Amino acid sequence: MKLCIITPWVVKGNGQGRVNYEIAWEAIRRGYHVTLLASHVAPELQQNSQVNSVQFSVKKLPTELLNEIIFAWRSAQWLRQHRQEFDLVLANGAVTWAASDVNLVPFVHGAWLQSPLHISRGRRDVYGFYQWLYTVLNARWEKNAFLQAKVVVAVSHRVQQELVDIGIAKEAIEVIWCGVGLEEFFPGAGNRKKFGLPEDVPLALFIGDIRINRKNLDTVLHAMVDVPELHLAVVGILEGSPYPQLAEQLGLSDRVHFLDNPSGIVPELMRSVDIFVFPSRYEPFGLVVIEAMASGLPIVTAITTGASELISPECGVVLSDTEDRKGLAEALCQLASNPELRHRMGKAARSVAEDHSWQKMAQRYVDRFEELSKR
Structure with missing residues (x-):
């Protein structure tokens, strides 16, 4: 199988980046070829012969919103030219404007917008307006991305319900909880x-x-x-x-x-x-x-x-x-x-x-990818 993963971060020290990092390694262990469309990729992945790293180094623009727009546009342009080369495409939320087969959802901006805790409700200033605009645009782009995907993967049942609440069909949603590094976090005596x-x-x-x-x-x-x-x-x-x-x-x-x-x-x-x-x-x-x-x-x-x-x-x-x-x-x-x-x-x-190590989490994802590719 040839897998394409689209996300800005594929590294250990980033929550969403770590999920994609572990998925990439599990695909590599099974002998698959992985293409990463990202801005930041862990060196050990870049050096692997089964990995093609296509890095979009977005210059630091004034706001995170502008950085994300540039990444979404550039990744979509690249994927439209190379889509036929892949058996399956994994995206993360509204990270790209191209359609994906699987969309990994760690956060639902449409739900966050409705929360009484949203920053715009506590700050009536320029920063509050920016946060409102950022969330509104991401909510719109995300929903479009979710509707285009064959499978939407929520990181919890809470996120699954939020997806249903914004209009995503429940039968299109699966839940795969995040993992943890058991060799890094373990019981013992501290200092x-x-x-x-x-x-x-x-x-x-x-x-x-x-x-x-x-x-x-x-x-x-x-x-x-x-x-x-x-x-x-x-x-x-x-x-x-x-x-x-x-x-x-x-x-x-x-x-x-x-x-x-x-x-x-x-x-x-x-x-x-x-x-x-x-x-x-x-x-x-x-x-x-x-x-x-x-x-x-x-x-x-x-x-x-x-x-x-x-x-x-x-x-x-x-x-x-x-x-x-x-x-x-x-x-x-x-x-x-x-x-x-x-x-x-x-x-x-x-x-x-x-029972929720990073490797077991990644195995659940790649098992699902194999099922989809067989179809």
């Missing part, structure tokens, strides 16, 4: 001193964009007030974040420890804590959740996070309401005070994650 974190206390971890309210750190901090024995490590970009000040106002400065988005340390940091808390208000999947599961951590999240579909009562707590501070505090309190429960849940979480 809290390395991160300046307190020892001999129960410690929870929150990771996300803490400059916006979508990830819901505010509810976590308010819940922390009612769990006095628990400490919390927060990883995110501090510049422009209101949450250090909120933690101080709530009297939590001695128990909430902000780490300014240090890169490359998340796996070891996860091995250094006891609980992972992530009740995001809007999250199509949430790779960080399955990474925490692979690290052997009990999970506290919310039903609005796509990865919550993987969490049973044996390995974590899924809140039905992201604003339920009392319920969140109760879950954290129960885990903070019960090391045996944490161990049992963490072990169950790791077991679930082992």
Whole structure:
């Protein structure tokens, strides 16, 4: 089979890019030839004899929207000239203006536009208008791309329902959850001193964009007030974040420890804590959740996070309401005070994650590609 993958990123250090990276390697393992239409491709893929890398190096334009338009146009022009060379074309959302056989959907802009959390509803300025325009245009282009594809793959059942809500036929949609690197994220003893974190206390971890309210750190901090024995490590970009000040106002400065988005340390940091808390208000999947599961951590999240579909009562707590501070505090309190429960849940979480390795995820995709190509 000759496979063409269209996406700006085919690298490990990017969520959507990692999915495509693993799909490419699985196709290579099966002896297929892979052509990558991308801006950034991992060197090890470029050097593989089964890979043809067609890179569209888009110059950095003033906005991400313009960069994406140029990439969509150039990739479509190229594919129209070479489409007959491929058995199957995989695209990602509205990344190209050419039709694809399979469209991988990590995010539905049409659903995000309707969310009360959309940035344009909180900011009535030029940036807010830009975010509104960006989402409107992507929503239109995405829907057209989804309707043209033979199969649309959602990264969670939550995304599947969002696709149905914007008018995509349910029978055209399949769900393949994202994977996780089991060799990178695994249970073990970490080193809290390395991160300046307190020892001999129960410690929870929150990771996300803490400059916006979508990830819901505010509810976590308010819940922390009612769990006095628990400490919390927060990883995110501090510049422009209101949450250090909120933690101080709530009297939590001695128990909430902000780490300014240090890169490359998340796996070891996860091995250094006891609980992972992530009740995001809007999250199509949430790779960080399955990474925490692979690290052997009990999970506290919310039903609005796509990865919550993987969490049973044996390995974590899924809140039905992201604003339920009392319920969140109760879950954290129960885990903070019960090391045996944490161990049992963490072990169950790791077991679930082992069935969702990157390789197993990629195998599911390529199995589906083979079925389609036979037709």
